[in-house]
Amino acid sequence: MLVSGAALLLACGAFIGYDLFSFRQAVLNNLSIQAQIAGSNAVSALLFDDQNSAEKTLSALRVSPAIISAGILTPEGRPFAAYSRDKDDQIQILPRLAAGQTETHRFGDSEVLLVQSIVFQGKPIGIVYIRSGLDVLYARLRLYLGISAIVLAVSLLAALLISPIFQRQISRPIAQLAEIAQLVSRDKNYSVRAAESNSRDEVSVLVEAFNSMLSQIQERDQALRKAHDELEQRVQERTTELDNINKELEAFSYSVSHDLRAPLRAIDGFSQALLEDFGEKLDSMGQDHLHRVRLAAQRMSALIDDLLNLSRVTRSEIHRETLDLSAVVRATADELQRGAPSRNVNFVITDGLKVNGDSRLLRVAIENLLGNAWKYTSGHSCARIEFGLYQSNGRPAYFVRDDGAGFDPRYSQRLFGAFQRLHASSEFPGTGIGLATVQRIVRRHGGEIWAEGEVEKGATFYFTL
Numbered sequence: 001m002l003v004s005g006a007a008l009l010l011a012c013g014a015f016i017g018y019d020l021f022s023f024r025q026a027v028l029n030n031l032s033i034q035a036q037i038a039g040s041n042a043v044s045a046l047l048f049d050d051q052n053s054a055e056k057t058l059s060a061l062r063v064s065p066a067i068i069s070a071g072i073l074t075p076e077g078r079p080f081a082a083y084s085r086d087k088d089d090q091i092q093i094l095p096r097l098a099a100g101q102t103e104t105h106r107f108g109d110s111e112v113l114l115v116q117s118i119v120f121q122g123k124p125i126g127i128v129y130i131r132s133g134l135d136v137l138y139a140r141l142r143l144y145l146g147i148s149a150i151v152l153a154v155s156l157l158a159a160l161l162i163s164p165i166f167q168r169q170i171s172r173p174i175a176q177l178a179e180i181a182q183l184v185s186r187d188k189n190y191s192v193r194a195a196e197s198n199s200r201d202e203v204s205v206l207v208e209a210f211n212s213m214l215s216q217i218q219e220r221d222q223a224l225r226k227a228h229d230e231l232e233q234r235v236q237e238r239t240t241e242l243d244n245i246n247k248e249l250e251a252f253s254y255s256v257s258h259d260l261r262a263p264l265r266a267i268d269g270f271s272q273a274l275l276e277d278f279g280e281k282l283d284s285m286g287q288d289h290l291h292r293v294r295l296a297a298q299r300m301s302a303l304i305d306d307l308l309n310l311s312r313v314t315r316s317e318i319h320r321e322t323l324d325l326s327a328v329v330r331a332t333a334d335e336l337q338r339g340a341p342s343r344n345v346n347f348v349i350t351d352g353l354k355v356n357g358d359s360r361l362l363r364v365a366i367e368n369l370l371g372n373a374w375k376y377t378s379g380h381s382c383a384r385i386e387f388g389l390y391q392s393n394g395r396p397a398y399f400v401r402d403d404g405a406g407f408d409p410r411y412s413q414r415l416f417g418a419f420q421r422l423h424a425s426s427e428f429p430g431t432g433i434g435l436a437t438v439q440r441i442v443r444r445h446g447g448e449i450w451a452e453g454e455v456e457k458g459a460t461f462y463f464t465l
Contacts, residue, residue, distance in 0.1 A: 004159040005152060012148035019144065023137055024112075028105055031114040031130050034061065035103075039118040039128040042072050046080065046118065046126045054081035066132045068111060072118070073127040080126065094129055110134050173203045177210060190218035260304060268297040303433075318358045318444060325398065326353045328363055329387045332370045344381060345374070350388040353398065355465050357445050365441040368434040369400040369461055376459065377404035395464050403458035412451050438463070 038057055045054035054072050058081055061067045069084040073094075094115050095106045102117045111133050118126040173194075180194050193214060194207045271294045279287060326349055333347040355362070370385065377383035386401040407415070416439040438461075442449045445465045453459030 001156050001159045001163065004155055008148075008152050008155050012144075012151065016141070016144045016148065020137065020141060023140060024107070027112060027132065027134075027137070028114065031105075031112070031132055032103060032116065034064070034067075035114055035116040035128050035130050038070065038072075038130070039116060039126070042081070042118065042128065043120050043125065046072070046074075047120070051081050055083065057081075058083035061130070064132075066136055068131045068133050070128070070130045073129070075124055075126060077127070094127075097127070107134075110138075169199075169201070170203055173197070173207060177207060181210075184214065188221075190214050190221055261301060264297045264301045264304075268294050268301070271297070318361065320356055321359055323355055323357060323359045323362060324353075325355050325362065325366070326351050326387070328359075328366050329370065332363075332367050333385070336370065336374045340374075343378070343383070345377065345383045345385060348384065348386040348388075353389055355398075357465055361441045361444070365438045365463075366400075368438045372434060372461075373400055373402035373404065373459075376406075377402050379405060390462060392462065392464065397462045397464045399460050399462045401458065401460040406453040406455050406457050406459050407451075408455055409453060412453070415451055416449065 038061065041057040041060075042054045045051070045057065058070050058072065061070050061083055062085065067085070069082070069086075071082040072080045074080050094113070095104050097104055097115060097117060102119065103115065105112060105114045111131055113129060113131045115127060115129045117124045118128055177194050180192055183192060184190060193211045196207050196211065197204050271290045274282075275287060275290050275294075282290070329349050330347075333349065337343070337345065337347075370387075373385045377385065380403065384403050386399075388399060388401075390397045390399050416435050439449050442463045442465070447464035449461065449463040451459060451461045
């Protein structure tokens, strides 16, 4: 009804507007013809100054009931003759004719005034004006408005009577489709279907496509549920396997710690006993071989200890608490200095840096990082090791910086791999497990670790938690 009413209003408005415009032009044309006739008949009266003849000419306009008044003026604007249907009618103020203009007009609220020049032999000899009422125009407008109202009422009534048919065929099925869509979205029940009709219109095609979509979603949902159940079962099986593997790893760690350490201690101990008890019977080469045996046994023992520590770090449960990281760094630095009091190392430690994490694991990480800095600055007579805070992409990153041997930045990613070393064991001792241990601790705390450095210009290790 709204669409029909708006369309009819636009159509009726355009029709009435066009007709009124055409009617106004017709009124002007009619007045122009009448003024031309009156002016032509009044030429002789103007030439001979015969006012009575001019008034008789104007009185012929009474046959047109719409004309209210008319008049003839001299070229100077002096009234020469006049006609008025109402004797009390006032002489109008006429619109002025511009130079070279022979006719003009003016529309008012209820009348129209037309002014035309009277020309004889190419020379203006007077002016004629006619004032006509617009009652016919307003009557015509009222007629058209009445017709438009009747047409609009009949059309809206017809639209109202037809609307239930469209509602039954279009609106109601779409509304039901929307209800089913909300039901499916809320309850995740993909087994419901919209009622289909036998017609093959657009709404039926939409309902059929909607039901087909629900069928596909239902099949995929069932397949997804089945896959989810299978995945849960597989996860459970893998979890059980991992538990068994962890138990085997624990048993293996126990075996390593007890069964392998004892032979290594025996090798180291008996090698030392040979050197002490029978060293004078061995030449320098034999003694060198025994020293090599002892060093290899001790290195194997340290390697086993590091592997066990790495395994514990990976498998141990995290117990979070607030930890003063600055205090841990300071305690580790004091311990390093007590172990080698002759070294000249300046520790610069930012105070008050507190974190939330596993205190035991974070102590292991700090000991490894500071131990590395201590080790790789051993070649300098005066060294500097710094611990502080750095903002990395809006996150606090802690760092340990030294001015020691450094490393080639091209191989920075190799630093955190197990058994990966960038320096020879003869130059800097170690097993290559320390930084791998630190990386696993940092990752278990949801953080990242990276390094920057240059050869003989020191290294900086950053980590977040």
